[in-house]
Amino acid sequence: MRSFVTLVICAVVLVPAAALSAAAPRTPLDAASRLSGLRIHHAVAEAAVSTSRYAALYSRAWQKEYPESARRFESAAYAQFGLATHSVTPTPTRAWYDVATHRLLVQRTPAAGRRALIQEYVRALIDQNFQLKRLAGLRARDRDRWVAAQAMVNGTAALASGLRTPSLRGTALDHFAALERDAGVGPGRALAAELRYVGGRTALDSALHTFPQTTEQLLHVDKFLEREGALSMRLPARAGDVALAGSETFGELDARSLLQAFGVPDAAATAAGWGGGRLARYGNVTVIVLRWDTAADAAEWQAAMPHYAAAAFPGVAPHTCPPLDACWGDLAAGVLGTTSVLASGPGAANVAAALLTAN
Numbered sequence: 001m002r003s004f005v006t007l008v009i010c011a012v013v014l015v016p017a018a019a020l021s022a023a024a025p026r027t028p029l030d031a032a033s034r035l036s037g038l039r040i041h042h043a044v045a046e047a048a049v050s051t052s053r054y055a056a057l058y059s060r061a062w063q064k065e066y067p068e069s070a071r072r073f074e075s076a077a078y079a080q081f082g083l084a085t086h087s088v089t090p091t092p093t094r095a096w097y098d099v100a101t102h103r104l105l106v107q108r109t110p111a112a113g114r115r116a117l118i119q120e121y122v123r124a125l126i127d128q129n130f131q132l133k134r135l136a137g138l139r140a141r142d143r144d145r146w147v148a149a150q151a152m153v154n155g156t157a158a159l160a161s162g163l164r165t166p167s168l169r170g171t172a173l174d175h176f177a178a179l180e181r182d183a184g185v186g187p188g189r190a191l192a193a194e195l196r197y198v199g200g201r202t203a204l205d206s207a208l209h210t211f212p213q214t215t216e217q218l219l220h221v222d223k224f225l226e227r228e229g230a231l232s233m234r235l236p237a238r239a240g241d242v243a244l245a246g247s248e249t250f251g252e253l254d255a256r257s258l259l260q261a262f263g264v265p266d267a268a269a270t271a272a273g274w275g276g277g278r279l280a281r282y283g284n285v286t287v288i289v290l291r292w293d294t295a296a297d298a299a300e301w302q303a304a305m306p307h308y309a310a311a312a313f314p315g316v317a318p319h320t321c322p323p324l325d326a327c328w329g330d331l332a333a334g335v336l337g338t339t340s341v342l343a344s345g346p347g348a349a350n351v352a353a354a355l356l357t358a359n
Contacts (some may be wrong), residue, residue: 028114030119035160038202038303041128042246044121045103058092061100065139073246077279080286081258082312082343083173095278097123100131115161122157130208144230144277146250147183148218149211153256155188156208159196172312183253187218194221214272215253231276231291239282239354242347247280254279258288259304262311270304273297276337285345289355292338301340305333321349323356 027036035042049057084229094112097104097120104120106112126132132153139146158164165186168175179186181316195203198221207224217224230249252274259267276291292298302325306318309328321327324334332349333342339359343352 024084028121029124030039030235032118032125032160035118036125036156038121038122038125038129040125044097044124045101047104048106048108051107051109054094054096054105055092057098057105058096060228063097067140070140070248073248074279077281077286078173078176081288082340083176083261084171093119093305095120097121097127099127099135102127115163119154119157119161119163122160123153126153126156126208135211142249144215144249144254145211147180147251147253148213148215151183151186151188151215152191152207152211153188154184155186155190155192156204158185158189172261176257179257179260180253183215183218187215187253188227191218191221191224191278195224212332215251219252219256219268220272229249233276233278233289233291233359234277235280236355236358237357239285239287239351242283242285242351245281245283247278250277250290252277255288255290255301259308262308264304264307264311266304270300273300282351283345283347285343285348285351287341287348287351287355289359290340290342291359294338295338298335298338298340302333302335305342309333324349324352 029040029044032038045088068248072339093116094107094110095104095116096106102124104124106117123132134145134147138149151326163185165182166178168178170178180201189318191207192204195207199206212224213227214223214230217228230251235244235247252271255277256267256271257275259270264270273293273296274290275293275297278289280287280289290298292301305326309318309326309331311332313328316329316331318326318328321332324332326333327349330346330348331342331344334340334352334356336356336359341352341355341359343349343355345351
């Protein structure tokens, strides 16, 4: 009898201890693995640093990925399309996984929230399972492809962490920058959710093993599943008497974001016929040259140009500028078949006309 009572007492004492052990809080890395379904291959080094040190490390990595030459090019280009320019390093969250060093950095104060930590630990797990260093240098080679790949990574992490897009605030440039910066927690998360729904973990892993090649694939699950690439586009070395000074890819997300930044109606539908595009500088003129899936898609984009021009350059009256469709001061837009050109700057109409005939 005494043995039975002793056994019962031990059980009463041990059960709460076992329950407490089972209920013990998981580490953020364990939680990230459980929420994402990604395997932990090894621990993630974590370093808590001061706010100033954190900002300096983040800024250094950001500038390495986004060199000064690219910042100058885009700053000048976007300013000519009505996006009043300023050059700042994006404000980092309070936790950040540095792919180059495989470390997760956190600010000491104020401390990062649980969602921000889970977001970055999932990114670390994606790195362990799919090797994110392969994205190094991609931005300089193909900006649109880089945006799509980064958004897929951040979107997969957001699906686990629960992060969502913040409200848009500020100027048109702020809106444009936010739409591009938050592509992961917006379109990236949406694609990750669709892939997981369609094919489970295997389908989602396929998008991390072979990232979307364009933001068109990021925005449309059918384009991703078909692996539909961008239409080829080569810009001429000269447009009229002006030489090409530089160019980079301009994706469907860019086209959509430009319209959305200025409140153009049906921006997503208008940009959806995108087939390929480049942002370029010819002397002092910036151009957006787009290839569309059909002539009807090109015409739909052109129909949105008056709305864009009125918002981006208020008070500037339209005027005729054959062979282009319309001009507003130094802004010119035209379509020929499945190619459209939007140009801005002194002599934009001549450059746009030359590019249309060249394509």
